[in-house]
Amino acid sequence: MIEVKNITKVYKSGDIETKVLKGISFSIKDGEFVVIIGPSGSGKSTLMHILGCLDVPTSGQYFFEGKDVSKFSDDELADIRKKKLGFVFQSFNLLPRATVLRNVVLPLVYANIPKAEREEAAKKVLLNAGLDEKHFVHLSNQLSGGEMQRVAIARALVNNPSLILADEPTGNLDSKTGEIVLETFKNLNSQGRTIILITHERYIAEKAKRVISIKDGEIVEDTINRRHKIVQQIKE
Amino acid sequence: MLFTDLFKETCSAISANKVRSGLTILGIVIGIGSVIAMISIGQGAAGSIESNIQAMGSNLITISPGSQASFSQVRAARGTAQTLTIEDAEAIAENVSGIQAVAPELSQRYQVVFKINNTNTQIVGTVSSYLLVKNIEMAQGSFISEQNIHSLSKVAVLGPTTRDDLFGEGVNPVGQTIRINGINFKVIGVTQSKGGTGFGSQDVMIFIPITTAQKFLVGADYVSTISVQAESSQIMAQVKTGITNLLLTLHNIADPLLADFSVISQEDILEASTSMTNTMTILLAAIAGISLIVGGIGIMNMMMTTVTERTREIGLRKAIGAKRLDISLQFLLEAVMLTFLGGVLGIILGSGLAYGITFFTGMATKISSFSIILAFSVSASIGIVFGYWPAQKAAKLNPIDSLRYE
Known part of the structure; x- marks a missing residue:
C-alpha cells in the first residue's frame, strides 16, 4: 500500500542545514496497524507529514498506492489528502464555532459531495465512533476532550480513507479516555483499516502489531511486537 | 467546494465577529454613503441649473454686442459695442x-x-x-x-x-x-x-x-x-x-x-453649465472616494488579522483536502461580502443624507440609478482588490506550520 525508499528531509535555516530524516525505507501493507515511536526531535513528526502528504521529501521516493507522490504539487497532494487520507491530531483541531456535524462533513464539503449524502455519511461515522446523537448539533468546543477526539476520528473516517494517520492522538487525554480512543483505533484496524499511529509513549507501542522505532532520523528498530506475538500464540 | 457551502462559511465567519465586522464595514458605509450623497448633490445642482436655463425661454438664441471695432486697431471691451x-x-x-x-x-x-x-x-x-x-x-x-x-x-x-x-x-x-x-x-x-x-x-x-x-x-x-x-x-x-x-x-x-456681436444659443450656455456641474460632481465624488480607499484599507487590515487568527483552521482545512483556490476564495468572498454589506448600508445612508439635505436646506438632490450601480460595483471591487492579498496569504500558508500555530 505504501512504500518509502531512502527518504531524506533537510531543513535549511540560513546557512545551517539540519538533516531531520537520514534515509528511511520501509513499506506498509493494507490492513496493518503500525506504531511509529521515537523521542521528541527524532524526526517522527516530519516522517508523518511526508506519509500524510502534507510535505514532500528532500530526496527519495514515496509510493502511495503505487504512485510516486514525492514530486507532487501542493494541489495534487491536497487531492490525495482529500480522497485517501484521514488525520487525527493531538490537539483535535476541530473548528470551534462549528457544530459537531459540520466539523465531520467538512472533508466531504471539499470533495463536493451533495448535502444530504454527506450528512448521512457523517452521522454514520459519528455513531460508529461512539458519539451520542444528541451531541451532533452542539458546538465542538462544548464537548469533553474524549468526545472531541471521537469527533476528530469520525472526521478522519468520513471520506472512507485508505490510510488513517494519528499524531499523538492520546497526548491531550487522561489515561482512561486515552484507552478508549486507542480501543477505537484497534476496532477500526480489525475492520480492515490501515492505521499509522505516532507516539513517544512505550505503553501505546505495546498494543500494536508492528512498531517502527526512530531515533535521530534513522530507523533503529522495525519489529513485530513480541508481546503481541505471545498474545496471538495464546489465542491460537 | 460548492458555492452554497462557501457562502455559508462566509456568513458564519462574519457573524462570529459581529462587532469587528460592523466597525470595519463602517469605513465602507461612510465612503459609499458620501459618494452617493455628493453625486446626488451634484446632479441635483445640474438639474436645477438646467431648469433655470430652460426657464429663460425655449430654443433661445441671444445676440449680444461684441467689442466695438474702431478705425485704429484698438478694440474696446466685449459688450460695449x-x-x-x-x-x-x-x-x-x-x-x-x-x-x-x-x-x-x-x-x-x-x-x-x-x-x-x-x-x-x-x-x-x-x-x-x-x-x-x-x-x-x-x-x-x-x-x-x-x-x-x-x-x-x-x-x-x-x-x-x-x-x-x-x-x-x-x-x-x-x-x-x-x-x-x-x-x-x-x-x-x-x-x-x-x-x-x-x-x-x-x-x-x-x-x-x-x-x-x-x-x-x-x-x-x-x-x-x-x-x-x-x-x-x-x-x-x-x-x-x-x-x-x-x-x-x-x-x-x-x-x-x-x-462686433456674438450669437449664443441656449444649448451653448447649457453645455457650459453642464460641464461646470460635472466637474463639480467629479470633484465631490473624488473627495468622497478617498474615504472609500481608507475604508478598503480597513477591510484589508481586518482580513489580515482574520487570516492570522485562523491559521490553525486554515491548516486543518488544507490537511483535509482544501486546495489553494478553496482557501483563497473563502477569504476573498469574506472581504467582498463585507464591502458589499457596506455598500448596501452606504446606499441607504447616502440616500438618507441626500433626502435630509433636500428636506432641511431645500437644495435639490437627485439619486440616479447610475450612482447606485457605481456604488455597488465600486464596493465589490474594493472587496476584491483589498481582499486579494490577505486571501493569497491564507492560501499560501504551509499546512504543517499552520497546524502547529499557537
Missing part, C-alpha cells in the same frame, strides 16, 4: 427663416421710487414679443403692447419681487404711478414669478417699451441684446448661422472674426 439696433432685430425677423419671435432689449439699472419706497433694479426696455421669447406669463394686468411702443408710452410692467419691494406683498399696483430715474411711469401689469435667484432672474426686473427706454432713459438708439426664439430645437444651428451672416452683411464686416 453699441452697434445693435432695433433695425437689426427687424431685419432678422424678416430675413432669417425658422424664427418664431424676435425681441430686442435695452437694459440698464436705475433708481425706482414709489412714495416712500425705493429700489435700484434693472429696467428692461423691450417689445411685446419678449413675453413669448422669454416664456413670461402675466399675473396681473397686461404686458407692453405694440401700441405702447409706437406711442412711446410711459408704462411699466413689474416683476413680482420688485412689486413686493415697492408696494408690499400681494398689493395690486396696476394703475399706480412709479418714478424711474425721475420720470413718471404708469404700472400696467405684474409678471408671474418664475422663481430662481440665479443670474438674470426676471422677477426683479421692470419692463418698459424699448422706444421709451431709448428716448427718455438712455438717450441712445442702440439695443443691448436681441433675443431670438427659433421654431424648433433642430434648426437652432441653422438659425444661428443665418443671423450671423445677416448681421455681418448689415454691419459691413467681411471677416467673421472681427464681428
